[in-house]
Amino acid sequence: MSLDTNTNVVNKNEEFKPLIVAFCCNWCSYAGADLAGTSRLKYPANIKIIRVPCSCRVNINFVLRAFQNGADGVVIAGCHPGDCHYSTGNYHTRRRFSLITNLTEYIGVEKERFKVDWISAAEGNKFATVMNDILEDVYKLGPNKKLRDARWKI
Amino acid sequence: MENITKKIRAVAKQALIDKEVDKILGWKKGDLWSDSYPVFITKPEDTDTLIWDLFCINNLSKFLIKELTKHDKIGIFIKGCDSTSFNQLLKDNRINRDDVVLYGIPCEGMVDPEKVKKIMLNERVREIKKHENNFTLISKNKNIDVSGEEIKYDKCITCISPNPVVYDQLLSDEVENSKHSGDRFKRIEEIEAMSPDQRYNFWKGEFQRCIRCNACRDICPACSCVKCVFDNEDAEVSGKAKTEGEDTFFHLVRAYHVAGRCVDCGECARVCPAGIPLDLLNRKIIKDINEVYGEFNAGMDSTTPAPLVTFKLEDTDTFSKKGGK
Numbered sequence: 001m002s003l004d005t006n007t008n009v010v011n012k013n014e015e016f017k018p019l020i021v022a023f024c025c026n027w028c029s030y031a032g033a034d035l036a037g038t039s040r041l042k043y044p045a046n047i048k049i050i051r052v053p054c055s056c057r058v059n060i061n062f063v064l065r066a067f068q069n070g071a072d073g074v075v076i077a078g079c080h081p082g083d084c085h086y087s088t089g090n091y092h093t094r095r096r097f098s099l100i101t102n103l104t105e106y107i108g109v110e111k112e113r114f115k116v117d118w119i120s121a122a123e124g125n126k127f128a129t130v131m132n133d134i135l136e137d138v139y140k141l142g143p144n145k146k147l148r149d150a151r152w153k154i
Numbered sequence: 155m156e157n158i159t160k161k162i163r164a165v166a167k168q169a170l171i172d173k174e175v176d177k178i179l180g181w182k183k184g185d186l187w188s189d190s191y192p193v194f195i196t197k198p199e200d201t202d203t204l205i206w207d208l209f210c211i212n213n214l215s216k217f218l219i220k221e222l223t224k225h226d227k228i229g230i231f232i233k234g235c236d237s238t239s240f241n242q243l244l245k246d247n248r249i250n251r252d253d254v255v256l257y258g259i260p261c262e263g264m265v266d267p268e269k270v271k272k273i274m275l276n277e278r279v280r281e282i283k284k285h286e287n288n289f290t291l292i293s294k295n296k297n298i299d300v301s302g303e304e305i306k307y308d309k310c311i312t313c314i315s316p317n318p319v320v321y322d323q324l325l326s327d328e329v330e331n332s333k334h335s336g337d338r339f340k341r342i343e344e345i346e347a348m349s350p351d352q353r354y355n356f357w358k359g360e361f362q363r364c365i366r367c368n369a370c371r372d373i374c375p376a377c378s379c380v381k382c383v384f385d386n387e388d389a390e391v392s393g394k395a396k397t398e399g400e401d402t403f404f405h406l407v408r409a410y411h412v413a414g415r416c417v418d419c420g421e422c423a424r425v426c427p428a429g430i431p432l433d434l435l436n437r438k439i440i441k442d443i444n445e446v447y448g449e450f451n452a453g454m455d456s457t458t459p460a461p462l463v464t465f466k467l468e469d470t471d472t473f474s475k476k477g478g479k
Contacts (some may be wrong), residue, residue: 060410061383061391061403068399081467091465093446096470099413099462102442103406103435106346108354116473146354149399 001153017121018138020131021066022075025055027085028120029077035124043128044135047075054078054089060100063114067147073138075130080118090118109146112137155284158206158259161325162231165257175255180219181210187279188267192217193268201335206231208265208282211307213421215239216375218249228254231325233261235309237318238417238453239375245456246415248378258321260329263302263310265289270305273298293467303334305420309420312338338418339441341434342375361401363428370422370432376412376452383407409435414443414460417453446472 008154024030030051036043048071052058055078066074076097097116099147115134119127138144166178182193182203190209194217209354221228232240237258243249252479270279270291277293282305289305303311314335317328345353359371368384371377384392384404391407393400409432416436419438423433443450447469447474 060407063232063408064403070405078155088465090400091467091469092462094469094471095462095465098446098470099439100410101473103439105350106353106435106438107357107402107406108350108352110350116471147399147402149393150397151395 005138016139016143018046018072018143019046019137020044020073020075020134021071022047022049022077023052023055023056023058023062024049024119025078025085025090026051026053026117028079028083029055029127032077032119032123032127033123036127037124039124041124041128043131046135047131054084054086055093056086056089056096058093059096060103063104064147066111067109067113067144068149068150068152070152072141072144073115073134075134076116077119077127077130078116080120085119109144110132110141112141113144155207158326159204162204162206162257162259163201165323165325166195166204166229167198169229169255170195170198170201175227177221177227177228179214179221179228179230180204181206181212181214181231183207187281188265188270194283195223196243204231206259208284209267211264211424213239213375213419216373216378218243218254219328222249222253226253229257230254231259232318232321233259234313234315234319235261235319235417235419237320238315238451239419241320241453241456242376242415242417243378245460246376246378251456256318256323258318258324260317260324260326261310261313262329263306263313263332265305266307273300273305284478305376307420307424308436309418309423312336314338314451315367315454316416320456330344339437341431342438342441345434345438357402358398360430361405362398363430364401364405365428366396366401367427369425369427370430371408373421373425374412374416375421376383376415376417376420377408383411405430405432405435408432409439413434413439414450414462415452416440417451442472446470 022034033049055076059077063074078093080092084090101114104114117130169175178195180193181190183205184191188209192212192214193203194337213236214230244251265282274293279291279293281292283290287302298407309367311334313332323359383389418440420433423431426432443461450461
């Protein structure tokens with residue numbers, strides 16, 4: 001028997017606080033987030049940043065685990081194609097996540113919950129915009145009930 | 155079919171007598187009319203058990219990985235889909251081409267016993283006879299004539315490589331490509347046309363029957379890691395709980411791990427005891443690869459790199475409006 005997944009979803013009386021997990025590449029996007037911080041740009045506090053060596057270090061397990069363990073949206077951010085610290089990492093990311101985006105959409109996860117973008121170290125503004133955008137989309141969609149592990153509690 | 159059976163037996167016997175190969179991988183008749191299962195033969199006198207009939211669906215290529223650690227040279231009978239799997243194993247460096255002798259058999263599609271049982275409800279099927287493209291199902295009380303499309307496996311109806319793409323010796327004349335091979339993505343398009351919630355409910359219904367027996371992984375010729383992530387306790391990839399999230403996790407990761415290397419042999423869906431149409435996940439990935447990175451069929455040769463281990467500078471993507479540039 002599978003557990004009833006509807007019992008663990010956010011209590012209706014509570015205000016919905018989305019959780020976004022952002023996998024940021026160490027060389028560009030993480031530095032971009034730093035810049036956004038030091039420039040005192042406003043972006044929501046609901047973002048949990050996970051620093052990865054390269055965007056191609058992220059695999060489908062990471063993304064699905066994040067969704068299972070409470071994320072309402074996932075962002076993967078890497079250097080712009082051509083600027084990878086390891087020369088070719090983000091080209092691989094681009095191919096992989098083109099397929100994974102379609103695959104997660106195919107099993108019914110809304111496309112807006114999952115975002116891949118390129119943010120360079122000089123684009124603090126873009127970092128803030130991307131995070132604001134996904135948060136807005138996730139707010140509209142509400143809590144992520146699909147893919148969530150039934151044992152997960154806030 | 156009888157001619158090919160005779161040929162298979164003769165070829166296998168000769169190869170074993172001449173010590174050309176140490177072992178033969180083929181098919182053998184089981185107890186029921188619909189049972190034809192893999193058999194491994196090392197003695198020339200045992201070759202008379204080999205057969206070729208409408209139920210030799212098992213893909214033998216995957217057995218090569220294990221068998222080649224015990225034997226130096228193996229003879230194997232392969233259909234079209236087996237041969238693409240074989241090429242994929244070569245490409246993944248799992249086996250050595252020189253250690254294998256391939257006897258190719260052009261295949262006109264195999265019969266799905268489940269479909270036959272549905273047509274012959276409550277009748278004990280004794281035999282299925284084939285004439286041209288039609289079949290006669292014979293039971294004690296009645297005979298029913300059906301067309302090939304009604305009782306063949308779905309994957310066989312839309313097969314794109316009925317003839318082996320690699321072989322040392324071909325045992326019969328080549329057969330024509332199926333006229334339905336263009337329809338292989340029809341079911342995928344139907345699912346894509348649903349709304350996200352409908353799709354989610356569809357897959358939820360399918361995945362919740364999963365008993366995590368790992369049969370889909372074990373039979374897959376592209377799943378050939380020595381240590382699977384799902385068996386690696388240290389990696390903590392696989393949760394043991396029977397929950398929706400874990401089931402979805404398992405199936406997505408399984409499908410994605412063979413992305414670009416899946417030859418669409420459909421064995422995962424065939425062996426699933428819960429009848430989950432796993433090939434729909436794999437075929438979706440194949441469809442996306444074809445659309446985004448150009449037509450690619452895994453296993454058609456043993457040299458072209460899989461789309462996910464390579465890249466082009468001018469690639470497009472599916473996650474941004476501008477194409478990621």
